[in-house]
Amino acid sequence: MTTEPRLRIAMQKSGRLSEDTQKLLKRCGLKLNVSDRRLLAHVSNMPIDIMRVRSSDIPGLVMDGVCDLGIVGDNTLEEAALERQLMEQSHSYVKTTGLNFGGCRLSIAMPEEFNYQGIKSLDGLRFATTYPQLLNRFARNNGINVEFCLLKGSVEVAPRVGLSDGICDLVSTGATLEANGLKEVEVIFKSTASLIQNPAVLEPSKQKILDTLLPRIQGVMKAKESKYIMLHAPKDKLAQVSALMPGKETPTVLPLAGREDLVAVHVVATETFFWETMEELKSLGCDSILVMPIEKMMG
Structure with missing residues (x-):
């Protein structure tokens, strides 16, 4: 078998x-x-x-x-x-x-009282980090020398207890940095x-x-990045309506039963569809404007 x-x-x-x-x-x-x-x-x-x-x-x-x-x-x-x-x-x-x-950024953060004047301000300093290789690459690429102490957790407390001058750690909102008296000074790597x-x-x-x-x-x-947009549009404003649609997809135009003046317009938008765009469409005489999430796509 x-x-x-x-x-x-x-x-x-x-x-x-x-x-x-x-x-x-x-x-x-x-x-x-x-x-x-x-x-x-x-x-x-x-x-x-x-x-x-x-x-x-x-x-x-x-x-x-x-x-x-x-x-x-x-x-x-x-x-x-x-x-x-x-x-x-x-x-x-x-x-x-x-x-x-999983979006985040790897950043260098320093105590709030540190007088940051650019990357050269970091030359010769010691950083607590879980990412020594990325930190070293950043330092080499910018012509500075840094030291590091490797920590797997609680990196933010290192400057306060004298382990380092600053930290190099992942940041999402910055709230943890602020809570520990630190400020973000350089983003060295963006990640998803x-x-x-x-x-x-x-x-x-x-x-x-x-x-x-x-x-x-x-x-x-x-x-996940797309939206499905449906609306009713005046037939004589179709070119203007199509020009307002986000993304590169050509809208699908369908007749409406019993209406010679209106058509249904459907399009998949891969770009952000703003409230302002909806308001512009409304001013052109469009109605029944629907913006819906898409669960799956293929092709």
Whole structure:
């Protein structure tokens, strides 16, 4: 009896990306059987296994070929690639697609009383960080020298207790910095989540699974960024109405039963549809303007 090959995907076990990753996979139609006590989750309706691990382990699992794919933040991915390159370990991967969640930035922050006069102000200082390789690259690229102390948590308290002059850490809203008397002075890396793949050629059966999964992921991402717009427009103002529609898609124009003066206009918008645009459409005589989210897209 032969076992069917199963595509293996690494994802964060718990944390800010875990929930978004599970939502993504479920929206792609995967039926997950996830348990907090189990590190390996099986997809019941496709030959896919999900390995739930620490974020920092995901790049290595993909680069070493233990997992075929991984969903990880670009900050963690880039830090791991730089570290493995320094240690002359395998550090190759393919970024299959960017994902529109997990957004954050890696920033340098200093005590509020620090007189920041530009990047050169940071020369010779010591920073607490979880991302020494990204910090060192930033320093090299900007012609300054810095020291670091490696911390895996509570980075924000390091300047207050004398461990460092400043910090280099992930920032989302900045509220944690403010609460600890720090100010953001330089953004050194912007990050979102990405789907990455081991560069080795997949065996045909696994490639077939990926060829099914990848368009679904891309369709969910595209749908999340898009809106479906419907409205009734005066036939004689159709050119002006079409010019106001966001995005590059050509609107679909349909007749309305019993109306010679109005048509129905439908369009998928991949750009923001502002209230001001709706008001301009209204001033042209449009009505029944609906802007709706899209759950899935393909093609």
